[in-house]
């Protein structure tokens with residue numbers, strides 16, 4: 166068993182969008198014979214998205230300066246409301262603690278999209294003609310969200326998500342919470358990271374190191 | 379009446395199929411579907427809840443006769459029970475039509491059974507719908523085959539057991555349906571067990587209005603309304619004046635409770651004096667409360683069928699609006715709520731103006747198709763089934 170988690174260090178993030186672009190390239194954009202095919206309004210479907218300020222709610226509650234770049238994506242909840250709401254078991258949690266969608270079982274009821282308190286699930290209803298970039302890439306008419314780049318799990322280079330790989334400032338850290346020697350475990354142990362809306366009991370496995378800590 | 383009724387049935391059938399078919403063919407064009415990530419559930423969902431509530435409410439109203447043995451003046455309820463049971467059963471069909479057509483990938487529907495997920499309220503909806511439909515069907519067959527339902531003493535144990543099963547399934551279905559919304563913490567205006575009481579009260583109100591209207595129309599066509607005019611007008615008046623205060627008590631309670639919970643208050647602020655206020659005050663309050671109260675008093679005092687019809691239609695219109703407000707505005711309000719940050723933050727809301735929901739053309743067509751399917755099926759029952767008090771089974775073997 167593993168509990169894969171990600172941390173964004175807001176002290177290091179400069180808001181360069183490299184993660185967003187890398188994710189789009191890895192999971193959303195499709196290769197066509199003569200170019201690239203993407204959903205309209207591509208940034209709406211990016212799996213990691215920047216949030217503009219000023220911002221209501223819990224992020225402001227976190228209390229960091231309003232010019233801090235701040236990205237949000239699926240929080241890979243340990244207690245995911247999206248999975249609980251799904252009537253068919255299409256939304257499920259893997260043994261690694263990653264929440265995925267089994268498209269063969271998905272009836273498209275959108276209950277998972279409503280149930281997600283972080284609003285990170287999207288559904289593209291337009292048409293795309295070429296095949297998805299990987300088995301977990303965006304497919305029209307199915308709920309979509311960050312998969313922690315699950316297709317890279319068995320990669321010979323190790324499981325490194327595209328956004329983590331793309332971040333030139335080392336602001337994104339990915340690893341196993343069940344491995345006490347992993348960097349994410351160390352960060353969490355040190356008490357430097359916070360999670361969004363802990364009060365909801367969703368137990369996200371996505372953490373933020375607040376600025377100046 | 380028969381030939382004209384048959385022609386009316388064919389016309390309704392063709393129009394309903396045409397609207398549903400064209401709506402399905404249109405689908406959700408990409409340009410109209412931009413909202414879906416912010417507003418996952420559109421107008422078909424309130425439509426579905428509306429019809430499901432009518433079926434549930436009408437089943438609960440039926441129990442006044444089937445369980446408690448109240449026969450109405452001159453056995454009127456006995457005469458109507460087959461119509462009212464059929465009404466409850468058939469009102470489930472447009473609910474199913476709407477929810478089925480709302481699914482983006484209905485071809486994977488088998489997974490609702492194969493992958494049954496017992497913590498999902500939506501999964502349980504399917505089970506409870508099936509249970510309610512089966513119990514109502516059994517009850518209808520039983521009532522059609524039985525011709526001597528005269529007094530409470532004559533009601534056999536089996537009949538009582540079936541009626542109790544219908545009532546329990548109806549209450550379980552509506553409670554579960556409400557919790558399909560009420561268990562979702564992400565929409566503060568829905569979240570909580572209070573929705574059960576709200577849904578049940580609203581279902582009884584809608585079921586009473588729909589069923590009363592249906593039976594009155596049938597009696598009008600059969601020429602037997604005039605002799606029972608006093609009874610039906612006062613029945614409507616008494617029912618509505620009893621149920622309306624209960625429904626509005628729950629509404630008031632929700633509003634007061636929301637005052638202490640900022641995210642839920644966002645919803646009520648929008649409803650009470652925000653952009654949505656004209657719909658709330660104009661339809662939910664004026665058409666859904668003031669008009670039915672006045673019309674019910676007139677129906678009761680003057681024995682006016684017209685006033686009772688006005689009250690019933692007003693309640694149905696306001697009932698649909700109330701479901702629309704709760705489910706559509708509830709989703710819009712969540713976009714303002716704390717913690718729901720992605721779409722707001724990405725500038726998406728401002729860019730696409732999703733704070734105002736506009737149904738897609740296909741949604742409007744499908745909703746209209748379901749609304750026409752409803753009287754079409756009711757008419758089909760009148761034409762094909764022996765629903766009248768003295769009608770004997772004619773065609774189908776199971777009814778003989």
Ligand code: SF4
Nearest residue numbers: 239240242245247281
């Ligand atoms: S953040 Fe949303 S989509 Fe991701 S696991 Fe949690 S509830 Fe599900």
Ligand code: SF4
Nearest residue numbers: 251271272274275277
């Ligand atoms: S849209 Fe698909 S994944 Fe989401 S709840 Fe419905 S069936 Fe499950």
Ligand code: SF4
Nearest residue numbers: 188311313314326328
């Ligand atoms: S982990 Fe993969 S899917 Fe998730 S945001 Fe990063 S690149 Fe996108």
